[in-house]
Each structure stands twice: as structure tokens, then as C-alpha cells.
Amino acid sequence: MTETASLQHGIHWQTARQLLASALQVEPPQLDAEAAIGRTERWDSLAHMRLVLVLEEHLGRTLTTEEMLALESLADIAAFLDGAP
Amino acid sequence: MERAVFDLARIGEVSDLARACKWSAAELRGAVVERLATLEKAGVGPASRVIIAHGGTPAFFADLFAVWAVGACAACVNPDLTPGEIANVITFTEPDAVLPGDRTGDLALPDDICVIEDAAKPNKGLDPGTWRIGGAVAAPALMLFTSGTTGDPKAVVHSFGSIRSRINYNHKFIDGATLRRTLCVLPSHFGHGLIGNCLTPLFAGGDVFLAAGGGLAGAARLGAQLVEHDITFMSSVPAFWKVALKASPPPSRDTVRQINIGSAPVAADLVRAVADWSGTDDVRNMYGITETANWIAGGSARDRPPEDGLIGPMWGGDAAVCLSDGSRAKTGEGEIVLRPPSLMTHYFRRPDLTAHAIRDGWYHTGDTGTVDAQGWIRLTGRIKNEINRGGMKVSPEEVDALLERHPLVVEACAFGLPDAVAGEIVAVAVQIAGEGTIDGEQLRSWCMGRIRRECVPERWFFLTDIPKTDRGKLNRDIVRQACLKTVAT
Numbered sequence: 220m221t222e223t224a225s226l227q228h229g230i231h232w233q234t235a236r237q238l239l240a241s242a243l244q245v246e247p248p249q250l251d252a253e254a255a256i257g258r259t260e261r262w263d264s265l266a267h268m269r270l271v272l273v274l275e276e277h278l279g280r281t282l283t284t285e286e287m288l289a290l291e292s293l294a295d296i297a298a299f300l301d302g303a304p
Numbered sequence: 305m306e307r308a309v310f311d312l313a314r315i316g317e318v319s320d321l322a323r324a325c326k327w328s329a330a331e332l333r334g335a336v337v338e339r340l341a342t343l344e345k346a347g348v349g350p351a352s353r354v355i356i357a358h359g360g361t362p363a364f365f366a367d368l369f370a371v372w373a374v375g376a377c378a379a380c381v382n383p384d385l386t387p388g389e390i391a392n393v394i395t396f397t398e399p400d401a402v403l404p405g406d407r408t409g410d411l412a413l414p415d416d417i418c419v420i421e422d423a424a425k426p427n428k429g430l431d432p433g434t435w436r437i438g439g440a441v442a443a444p445a446l447m448l449f450t451s452g453t454t455g456d457p458k459a460v461v462h463s464f465g466s467i468r469s470r471i472n473y474n475h476k477f478i479d480g481a482t483l484r485r486t487l488c489v490l491p492s493h494f495g496h497g498l499i500g501n502c503l504t505p506l507f508a509g510g511d512v513f514l515a516a517g518g519g520l521a522g523a524a525r526l527g528a529q530l531v532e533h534d535i536t537f538m539s540s541v542p543a544f545w546k547v548a549l550k551a552s553p554p555p556s557r558d559t560v561r562q563i564n565i566g567s568a569p570v571a572a573d574l575v576r577a578v579a580d581w582s583g584t585d586d587v588r589n590m591y592g593i594t595e596t597a598n599w600i601a602g603g604s605a606r607d608r609p610p611e612d613g614l615i616g617p618m619w620g621g622d623a624a625v626c627l628s629d630g631s632r633a634k635t636g637e638g639e640i641v642l643r644p645p646s647l648m649t650h651y652f653r654r655p656d657l658t659a660h661a662i663r664d665g666w667y668h669t670g671d672t673g674t675v676d677a678q679g680w681i682r683l684t685g686r687i688k689n690e691i692n693r694g695g696m697k698v699s700p701e702e703v704d705a706l707l708e709r710h711p712l713v714v715e716a717c718a719f720g721l722p723d724a725v726a727g728e729i730v731a732v733a734v735q736i737a738g739e740g741t742i743d744g745e746q747l748r749s750w751c752m753g754r755i756r757r758e759c760v761p762e763r764w765f766f767l768t769d770i771p772k773t774d775r776g777k778l779n780r781d782i783v784r785q786a787c788l789k790t791v792a793t
Contacts, residue, residue, distance in 0.1 A: 265726045268520065287520065287550070
């Protein structure tokens with residue numbers, strides 16, 4: 220991911236990528252910009268729950284059910300972090 | 305000849321929540337009659353083996369009961385097996401027929417095998433009559449695969465008598481009112497989901513609601529599902545509850561009378577959290593092994609406060625510990641050994657494995673722990689290498705063997721790593737040949753079409769040499785430590 224691309228995706232793109240990579244047990248460069256449930260093989264329900272746990276740790280608060288279910292892609296995670304309180 | 309029988313005259317109905325369909329007991333019986341005729345026409349009878357390659361639907365139960373109605377043995381395989389794994393299982397089991405359900409298209413089945421593709425809902429239901437299905441007490445009834453679908457399969461064989469006794473004991477420890485409406489969130493190809501969550505309530509006259517494989521969205525609906533279907537009983541694995549407790553609001557009213565949790569170590573905190581969330585304090589940490597059909601022991605949080613590793617008393621049969629000198633004791637600490645009435649008869653075509661697992665009539669579990677004076681079992685560790693990923697058991701030897709077929713892999717050693725959600729994940733140390741270059745994602749892709757998903761390693765460590773003990777033997781703990789050291793440094 221170049222700096223330009225990172226800017227196009229919002230200020231939390233790299234953080235989102237790192238958190239998702241941690242949840243999926245891969246290195247961040249192995250995740251492409253289109254990473255999403257159904258497209259990224261590793262992203263199953265257990266990995267999704269790991270993602271929720273790392274996001275909660277990062278934000279210092281609990282996610283709501285709606286927030287958990289809305290995180291379907293790397294872009295969703297970045298957008299969520301951009302708007303997260 | 306003494307027979308072990310199951311009475312279809314008083315079974316409940318089966319609902320498939322994902323497909324929004326329900327088969328009444330009469331419709332299930334109608335489907336059994338249709339399939340029975342087809343099986344008999346194909347020459348399937350006692351001593352035959354039939355592979356059921358699908359699962360988690362009412363049609364699966366119709367197929368299973370039809371196979372039992374002719375007295376044959378059903379080999380229930382994971383519907384997610386790759387076509388290559390199915391082919392391997394067919395070669396190993398030499399079945400008389402295959403019931404592929406809705407998987408017909410992706411299975412390259414041999415031309416000479418009888419394939420029965422009737423998995424549809426029957427045209428008509430049938431009223432109860434004489435519906436006692438089954439076979440000789442000692443005759444094979446069920447084969448469940450615990451590993452090796454890529455190499456040398458390891459298939460547990462249960463007799464009609466073993467399954468019947470397991471269900472009888474389950475009925476003794478779970479009353480009929482509790483089993484009235486059961487939610488099954490587990491797959492139907494292993495003992496916990498099939499025998500515990502489905503056959504136990506069905507043969508108590510209860511209704512079963514199938515909801516496996518719903519992922520996070522499915523877990524998020526759990527509270528609502530319990531209320532909507534007035535669920536009285538369910539059993540699942542710790543990983544499911546870790547997801548459900550976070551994702552689902554609690555039920556708006558108390559419906560559940562009892563919850564079993566098993567197939568993986570259950571923390572005391574999780575038992576308490578499930579009790580708080582569900583509104584029932586009858587949450588039971590269950591000990592179940594495929595070789596013993598399903599649950600073999602368990603205690604309620606009502607009887608003793610939850611503690612990590614604390615299971616409970618046997619649900620039929622005896623437990624003991626095997627001490628370090630090889631002797632057995634009724635109480636004490638050592639390897640947990642069991643002598644239940646629902647013990648498997650053998651591993652299919654593996655007398656070597658059977659002789660190692662069952663000694664003097666006692667099944668050696670590979671788990672370490674204690675049995676106290678009241679007969680309560682507590683698990684403290686594991687001798688066997690098995691990896692438990694969210695309740696799905698993975699044989700590391702099977703993963704090693706698959707990877708070592710890759711042309712660039714000299715040696716592989718799989719092991720479990722702790723995981724906050726799954727309990728354990730599959731990790732592997734790999735030694736690559738000479739100048740070869742390949743990364744974990746490439747190897748993972750190579751594995752995907754060759755082995756079922758839960759066995760595909762999630763963490764990859766590339767070592768120049770797989771460490772051995774000073775006697776030159778592979779020790780997975782040593783390999784695990786060596787791998788973790790590469791991350792720490």
C-alpha cells in the first residue's frame with residue numbers, strides 16, 4: 220500500500236490493515252485492498268471474532284452487535300476507525 | 305440374536321432453519337420408506353457400508369435412518385471434505401453405496417459404485433406403525449472419521465448397541481421435558497452434534513432445529529432464535545459461545561432449561577457467563593470423545609461451582625486413572641481411562657490403533673487429570689498431540705503427512721498454538737528443500753483443495769532444520785518453542 224493509496228482510503232487505513240492482519244494471522248502486506256468476508260479465505264467467523272477483540276482493545280471499548288456485523292471488508296474497518304469515537 | 309433398536313414411531317420433527325424447511329415425523333418416516341426401498345433394490349443390507357456425504361439437513365436423517373433400517377453401517381463424513389478426501393475415504397471404506405445428497409455435482413465417484421441421489425422431501429408422510437430400526441447389538445452401525453482423510457483414514461466404528469446405550473444414558477441424565485426442543489448449532493458428522501444434539505432429542509420424541517454454519521451472523525441471532533423456537537436444550541463448543549456471548553443480545557425471556565458445553569476445554573468464567581446470559585444455571589461442562597460416542601461425563605454448575613477443567617461424574621460406565629507405572633486406580637491422578645457401555649468396537653481396518661487405544665477393555669483417552677472419591681473427573685492436560693480448533697479435532701500427523709507430499713517440503717511438524725477465540729489454532733514448522741522458495745500463503749493455497757479447512761495451518765514457521773530431541777525424535781513441544789523463539793527474537 221503506497222502513501223497515496225493510504226490517503227485515498229482515509230487516515231486509519233494502515234491501522235485497519237494491521238489490525239485485520241493480526242486477526243487473520245498474516246503479515247499486513249499479504250492483505251490486498253479488496254480484503255473482505257467471502258473473498259479472503261482466512262476471514263471466517265473465528266477470525267472475525269479475533270478482529271472484534273483486537274478492535275476493542277485498540278479502541279478501549281466494547282463493540283455493539285451492529286458494529287461487529289457491519290465490518291465486512293478492510294475498507295469497512297478503515298471507515299469504522301475513521302468515524303469511531 | 306439380540307438387537308439394538310431405535311423407535312421411529314415416536315421421533316420428533318426436524319427443522320432446517322437455514323433453508324426454512326421442516327420435516328414432520330411422518331414426513332421423515334415417509335422419506336425413510338422411500339430410501340429404504342432404493343437401498344434394498346441396490347442390495348444394501350446388514351454388513352453393508354454406506355457413505356453419507358452430506359449433512360445438517362432433514363434429508364440427512366432420513367438417509368441415516370434408512371441405512372439403519374436395512375441394518376447397514378452408515379459412514380457419516382464431513383460434507384466439507386474435498387473431492388480428493390472423499391475419493392480417499394471411498395477407497396479406504398469400500399462402501400456398497402454412497403448417498404451424496406446435494407453434493408452429487410462435485411464428487412467424482414467411481415463408475416462401479418452405487419450412488420443414490422434421492423435426498424428430496426418425500427411426497428407423503430406416513431403414520432406411525434412398527435418403526436423399530438436397527439441391527440444386532442454388536443453389528444457396526446456408525447463410522448465417524450477422526451482424522452486421516454488425506455492419508456490413512458482413522459474411522460471410529462460404533463455398534464448399534466453402543467449408540468443405543470449412549471442415547472439411553474443421555475436420556476437418563478437429560479429429562480424429556482428438557483429435550484422437548486433442541487437447537488443444534490453443530491455439524492452432524494461427529495458425535496457431539498449427531499448423537500448428542502440430534503439423535504438424543506429425536507429418540508426422546510423431541511424436535512430438533514438445525515442451525516449449524518451460520519457464522520457470526522448466525523451466532524448473533526442466537527438469543528432471538530432461542531425465544532422464537534422456544535428452545536429448551538442446546539449443546540455447543542466453547543468457541544461458539546465466545547462468539548455468541550459477544551455478538552448476540554441475551555434471550556428476551558428464559559426458555560432454555562439446560563446447556564451443555566463440550567468438545568474442548570471450558571473455562572469456569574465461560575460457564576458462568578453462559579449461565580448469566582441464558583438464564584439457566586444448569587450449564588454443564590461435558591467430556592465427550594468420538595470413541596465413546598459423545599458425552600461420557602459431565603456435571604452441572606448447580607451441583608458444584610464451575611472450576612477450570614472440572615467435568616463431573618460419568619454418564620454410565622466407569623472412569624479410572626492410569627498411573628505412571630501402568631496400573632489403574634479408581635481415584636488419583638494420571639491418564640484418564642474409561643470403560644463406558646458406548647465404547648467404540650474398533651478403528652476400521654486399524655487393529656494396531658485399536659490395540660493401542662483399548663487395553664484390558666479400558667479406553668485410553670490421552671487426556672491427563674484426576675478422578676476423585678465422588679467419581680468427578682477433572683482434566684488437567686493432554687498426552688496426545690491432537691489440536692483442538694474450536695472443537696474440531698485435528699491430527700498434526702495428518703497435516704505433516706500432507707505437507708510432506710509437497711515437492712519443496714523436506715519435513716513438516718504441525719502443532720497447536722493458543723488462541724483467544726478458537727482455543728487453539730493449527731501452526732506448522734516447515735523445512736524447505738535446498739534453494740526452494742515458497743511462502744506460507746502459497747503452501748496454504750496448495751493445502752486448501754487437498755484437506756478440509758480446519759486442518760489447514762494458520763501460522764507458518766520456516767526453519768532451516770526441524771529440531772529433535774537428543775534421541776533424534778520429533779517432539780512437538782520442542783518444535784513449538786523453537787518456532788515461538790523465532791518470533792520473539
